[in-house]
Amino acid sequence: MWLALLMLLLGVALLTYGADRLVAGSSAIALRTGISPLLIGLTVVAFATSSPELVVSVMAALQGQSAIAVGNVVGSNIANLGLVLAAAALLYPVRCEQETFKRELPVMVGAVALPFILLYNGMITRIEGMALLLLLVAFVAWQVHLARRQMANHQVAEEVGAYAGITVGRAALFVVFGTGCLYVGSEAFLSGAITIGRALGVSEAVIGLTLVSVGTSLPELATTVAAAFKRETGMVLGNIIGSNVFNVLAVLGITATIIPLGAGGISYVDLSVMLLFALVVWMVFAWRRDMGRLFGGLLLGAYLAYLAWLLV
Secondary structure, three states: OHHHHHHHHHHHHHHHHHHHHHHHHHHHHHHHOOOOHHHHHHHHHHHHHOHHHHHHHHHHHHOOOHHHHHHHHHHHHHHHHHHHHHHHHHHOOEEOOHHHHHOHHHHHHHHHHHHHHHHHHOEEOHHHHHHHHHHHHHHHHHHHHHHHHOOOOOHHHHHHHOOOOOOHHHHHHHHHHHHHHHHHHHHHHHHHHHHHHHHOOOOHHHHHHHHHHHHHOHHHHHHHHHHHHOOOHHHHHHHHHHHHHHHHHHHHHHHHHHOOEEOOOOOHHHHHHHHHHHHHHHHHHHHOOEEOHHHHHHHHHHHHHHHHHHHO
16 A cells, blocks of 8 residues: 555656646747747647646556546546636636636536537547547637737746747757656556555546546646746636646547547546536636635535545
8 A cells, every 4th residue: 555655646746747847848849949939828838737637548548447537537627626726716816807708718618518428328439539639629720810819918928938948959858758757657646546546445437536637637736826826817717727628628539539438437427517617617707707715715615525425
């Protein structure tokens, strides 16, 4: 058990550090090739911060543990709202601008509704995985179109601009090293989580919805808390929305295209909780344009109650 716990912690550390190096390297390469900082933030950085979920889900599916792969995405999306967004709101009110409310927030709600629809027969097929990837391409193309019209948005540009001093050679090493850390970290994390879960008599679905999903959400949590301390709430909400969209379209899309995914022990209750959290966040921002400590505390309480229900 102690060895499994050590593997779990080692996996979390490698996943977090690997994602950070991958973000830095890919952003620096994109900047050096002339892509706008805003577009990098909307695409490269958003995808890179979801890379732990992608690597863990693919590895789990290849090992025949599709319940962990699907549970990782569902649990991560719930954690992004019930844990990450809640933690940010407890630190500083998170504001949702009018354009974000009308555009990106509905896209996130629609994205998290897709697994609810696709898993009606308990399976995400290769065809459905490819369809998710087509939606991902459409989403990125849409962001490219918006980026050309919204170059005045400096929040993401400033974040990515911090990597402008990194040389191409060093950036390439970051990408290679970060990818290696993600691979090794995912193996260690999966091994530790599965061993601990089985020792406690917990199903693979619950392992994916709890241990694995929280672990792979740590990069988003660290980034979001840091942004909240700096009162960059636009970045906070953007990270969460982008992560949830990419988790469904990229992580489930790529994983299901490689190998069809069975729902395993992931029930419609779990899928409904994911959709409900997204709808609640949407309704809060529809009522008022910022989320403060009260709603942050309620979100966190609901998330902890869901975890308790899973583990009982």
